[in-house]
Amino acid sequence: MSEMTLVQAVNRGLFEAMKQDPDVLVLGEDVGVDGGVFRATDGLIKEYGAERVIDTPLSETGIIGTAIGMALYGLKPVAEIQFLDFIYPAFDQIVSELAKFRFRSGGQYPCHVVIRAPYGGGIKGGVYHSQSTEAYFCHTAGLKVAIPSTPADAKGLLLTAIHDEDPVMFFEPKRIYRTATGDVPDGDYRVPLGQARTVREGEHLSIFAYGAMVPPASEAASALAKDGISAEVIDLRTLVPLDEAAAVASVEKTGRAVVVHEAARFCGFGAELSAILAERAFYSLKAPILRVTGYDTPFPYALENVYLPNAARIEAAARAVMREG
């Protein structure tokens, strides 16, 4: 067990995976000599060499298409897209090819690629270094989507993703790359995909969050506790597969739900989760489900703190659902 930041935990996870399995390799822009612009791949090239830690030309479709070809052969590529905002040249490769290879070939060509991408706002990154567009990928059958919020989960989910048999989109909350710190088990530590984590138990309402929205959700819960409102905070950890059972069980217990994400609201992941809760836990609900999300605008530079949900907005939504029923 060692204390480290979230980005260090990603780095430790990559080291561990490359040590465990010679088929694992890393490719992307600036991932080798530079160690990645956030240093997530720092030191890998020294340990494992340029054959397994590949600095590629600047083309996201080239990175992902190449990773797919490696995976078809049987290697386990972990591709880095430098910012999620830059993934769209590879969108065709991800949704048309990676997500569909196993299906369209009748199982003859499984295609296991892990795509890591830092996502989200709060770093003064403006329009193109801040977006949180996980919903695009959740909407495509054949992709798993994991988003850690703690260093331990970052390592544990990443190792599980790399040893999984399906394509996994692994989105890293760059806003808390260095502010989220915690103990991380040494060695081969894995967290299963599809299991939510209860951050704190509560009785009066359920707050669902993931990634960089987990800390403000917890902060809101602490503030609510001072007024005797007991909020349960659930970190979803993986959006596909989603731990529907945990989400439904929590709402059946509390009867109220607030869904938080920093992505835009319209057709965001919160819409799906809210619909699932309405379908499966309707008769437990004492109040309408509320969403606290980014706004339906492009991500702004000067006004990012207006755009991004924070503890105060989450707390206000919680108080609103508490006023009903």
Added chain:
Amino acid sequence: MTDASGSLIPLPYTPTDVYRRIGPEARETLRSAYGWMILGRTLDARMQGLQRQGRVGFYGAATGHEAVNVAAGLSTRKEDWIFPGLREPLVALVRGHPLPRYVQHLFATAQDPSKGRQMPCHPSASEVHHVSISSVIGTQITHAVGTAWALRLRKASGVALAFFGDGATSANDFHAGLNFAGVAGLPVVFVCANNQWAISMPVERQSAVATLAQKASAYGYSGVTVDGTDIVAVLEAFQRVLRESRDGSGPHLIEFRVYRMTPHSSSDDPTRYQPVDWNARARAHDPVVRLETWLSTVGWLDDADRAGYAQRASESVRDAIAEAEATPPPSPASLFEDVFSRPLSVPAEIARI
């Protein structure tokens, strides 16, 4: 190369030339190639007819591409990987994928190796490294690059071949793939079957370059343009680039000039856009007739041989169709297989069926 009258342009070789170009097995190789080309053409003709009868949903013929496909199949080895486009199923057959299995795919039955997931002419045949294709243009080019990278990393002797048409040279992955391959010096052969039409767009409106092969120079290597209706030239080209690739030459781009002798697919009407003399020009370059005429002229194929090839092709296609038409479609529950390694969930109304 064009003869607007439609009279056949003969292959310009003596038998001695042919032995020199494609080796001491030339006679057997060309007779074998002829047999495969007849099979491809027979299948195309029959399936286009069945599509018109509504017995298969779609068909994309490769008529006019046979020399490229058969030469690729005969020149590659088991350890090589094929990343095809729409018109390369014949490559899989030559490399050993059984015709009845492919025809099950065309009819999208329960015995289709890809379980009826794709439109016809989108086969997947992993036992001969014939990788599943999508209908998206050019995406397979970077996949071939990745597999070539893996082959080199594992010190395997295989070569990855990416097949695509003239239209794909405008697509993102053509540029990305040729660039990555050049930078990394990979054992990959980019095979452009330039049939001069991307549905309705003639190649001169696809790109302003004189030859598509010259695009390779932008990525640090050279490309060649070859008459793709001349089986001898095609075999010679494949043999050379595959040999060089195995010796570590780095990537190659070959542009095979061919003539699309059918509509783009069963959903297309080329009279809306092709010049009236196109079919005559195409017939002058018919790769099957060019080979057949040459083989007959030099005495390597007689009437009895010809009838035998035609009969065997016809019977094998007929039998495969009968078998496929007697095979049921995939089960409803199979819809949920292979989305992931294990189904995340199966809806109750499907599970009940």
